[in-house]
Amino acid sequence: MELGLVGLGKMGGNMRERIRRAGHTVIGYDRNADLADVHSLEELVGKLSGPRVVWVMVPAGEPTQSTVDQLAELLEPGDVVVDGGNSRWTDDERHAEELAAKGIGFVDCGVSGGVWGLENGYALMYGGDAEHVAKVQPVFDALKPEGDFGSVHAGKVGAGHFAKMVHNGIEYAMMQAYAEGWELLEKVDSVTDVREVFRSWQQGTVIRSWLLDLAVNALDEDEHLQGLRGYAQDSGEGRWTVEAAIDNAVPLPAITASLFARFASRQEDSPQMKMIAALRNQFGGHAVEKK
Numbered sequence: 001m002e003l004g005l006v007g008l009g010k011m012g013g014n015m016r017e018r019i020r021r022a023g024h025t026v027i028g029y030d031r032n033a034d035l036a037d038v039h040s041l042e043e044l045v046g047k048l049s050g051p052r053v054v055w056v057m058v059p060a061g062e063p064t065q066s067t068v069d070q071l072a073e074l075l076e077p078g079d080v081v082v083d084g085g086n087s088r089w090t091d092d093e094r095h096a097e098e099l100a101a102k103g104i105g106f107v108d109c110g111v112s113g114g115v116w117g118l119e120n121g122y123a124l125m126y127g128g129d130a131e132h133v134a135k136v137q138p139v140f141d142a143l144k145p146e147g148d149f150g151s152v153h154a155g156k157v158g159a160g161h162f163a164k165m166v167h168n169g170i171e172y173a174m175m176q177a178y179a180e181g182w183e184l185l186e187k188v189d190s191v192t193d194v195r196e197v198f199r200s201w202q203q204g205t206v207i208r209s210w211l212l213d214l215a216v217n218a219l220d221e222d223e224h225l226q227g228l229r230g231y232a233q234d235s236g237e238g239r240w241t242v243e244a245a246i247d248n249a250v251p252l253p254a255i256t257a258s259l260f261a262r263f264a265s266r267q268e269d270s271p272q273m274k275m276i277a278a279l280r281n282q283f284g285g286h287a288v289e290k291k
Contacts, residue, residue, distance in 0.1 A: 001138045002027070004044045006067055007057035007085070008035040011111065014118035015057065015084075015143060022142035041070050051078040053136055055109075060087040060236065068095050077103025080135050082126075084109045088240055089158035089165065092127065096157040105132035108157060110164020111143075121145030125152055125167070127159030162244075169241030169255040171211075172234075176258035178215055186224065195219040232262045 001024050005016050008030035016026045029044045030036045038044045045052065052075060056067050064087050071081055081099055083092065087108065096106040106128060113122035122143045126133060133140075133153055144151040154163045185194040199216050202208050222228065238259040245252040264270065269291075280286040 001025070001053070002048050003139055004029070004048050004052065004054035005057065006030075006041065006044070006054060008032070009057070010115060011113075011117070012057035014115070015055075015111075015122065018118050018121075019139060019142045024138065024142060041067070041074060045071075045074045050076060051080070051135060052076075053080045053082065053139070055082040055084055055136075055139065057084050057111075060085050060091070064091070065095075068098065072099055072102055072104065075099075075102070075104050078105075080105040080107060080132050082107045082109055082136055082139075083161075084111050086110075086164070086235060086237060087161055088236070089127075089162040092158040092161055096128070105129065105135070106157060107132050107136055108160040109136075109140075110160045110167065112164065112167060117143075121150060123150050123167075125154045125160045125163040127154050127161070127163075128157050165237045165240050165244070168235075168237035169252070172238045172241075172258040172262075173254040174209070174211055176254075176261055178211060182215070195223050230265055232265045234259060234262050238262070 003019060003024060003026050005012060005019075005026050005028045008016060008028045012028070012030070013035060016028050019026050026037075027044055027047050028035070028037045029039075029041060033039065038047060045054070048054070054071055054075065056064060056071075058064055058067055064083060064085055068081060068083070075081070081095070081104060083095060083106070087095075089108070092106070092108040095108075099106045108127045110125040111117075111122050112125075113120060122145070124140055124144055126136075126140065130153075140151050152163070154160050182194065182198065185191050185197060191197060195216070198212065198219060201212055202216060218225065238255070242252060242256050242259055244250075245256070277286075277288045281288045
C-alpha cells in the first residue's frame with residue numbers, strides 16, 4: 001500500500017525504512033529537506049492515491065495540531081490520518097472530531113521501540129473505529145515485531161495513546177527501581193563488582209528484562225556512570241499518567257514516586273531539604289551544613 005509519513009526524525013525515519021522493507025510505498029515529508037521525499041504536505045498528499053493514509057510523527061501539542069489542521073484541508077472523505085506521536089489521549093478526541101466533520105478518519109497509535117525499532121519492530125497500541133484501523137492494518141503489520149504479539153487494537157479513539165501513556169508510566173517505575181538498586185550496590189563496601197551483579201541478573205531471575213539488558217550495556221560503556229550528570233527529563237507521559245490516576249481515583253504510588261524522583265534530579269540544592277535540615281536543627285539540635 002501507499003503511506004504518507006510526516007516527520008522523519010529518529011523514530012519516523014527508521015519507521016519509513018522498515019515499512020519500505022516490507023514492500024510498501026512510503027512518501028515522507030519533513031521540514032528538513034535533506035530527509036524528505038517531497039517538499040510540502042500539499043505535494044505529499046498529491047502523490048498519494050485515494051483513499052489515502054497519512055501517518056503523523058511530529059512532537060505532541062501545537063506541532064501535531066498544526067499538521068492535523070493542514071491535513072484536514074488537503075485530504076478528502078474516506079482518507080485516514082494516523083497520529084503516531086506521543087500525543088495526550090484527550091487531544092485525539094478533538095482531532096477525530098475535527099477530521100470526522102470532513103469525512104476523514106482518525107486513528108491514534110502509541111509506538112514503542114525507540115532507536116531499536118528498525119531491526120526489532122515496534123510495539124503498537126492503536127485506537128479508533130474498526131473501518132479506519134483496517135485501512136492502516138498493512139502498515140501496522142509491517143511495523144510490529146515478528147510473531148503473534150506486539151500490536152493491539154486497544155479500543156476507541158484515544159485508547160492507543162492512553163495505553164502507551166500507561167506503558168511509559170510503568171517504564172518510569174521500572175527504571176527507578178533499577179536505579180535505586182544500582183545506587184545501593186555502589187554504596188556498600190562489600191559488593192566489589194556492581195556491573196557483574198547486574199549482568200548476572202540477566203539470566204534466570206524474575207527481574208530480567210530488556211531494560212536490565214540496556215542497563216548492563218550502559219555500565220559496559222561507563223562502569224560507574226561517572227561521565228553522566230544525575231539529571232533526568234520527563235517527556236510528559238509520566239505526568240499524564242499520574243493526572244489520569246487522580247481523575248480516576250486509582251492509586252499509583254510507585255509511578256508517582258518515580259516521576260517526582262525525576263523532578264528532584266533537576267535541583268542542585270533542594271529547597272525542601274533546606275527546610276528539613278532547619279527543622280531537625282530546631283527540634284533536636286541536629287547539625288546543619290552551611291553553604
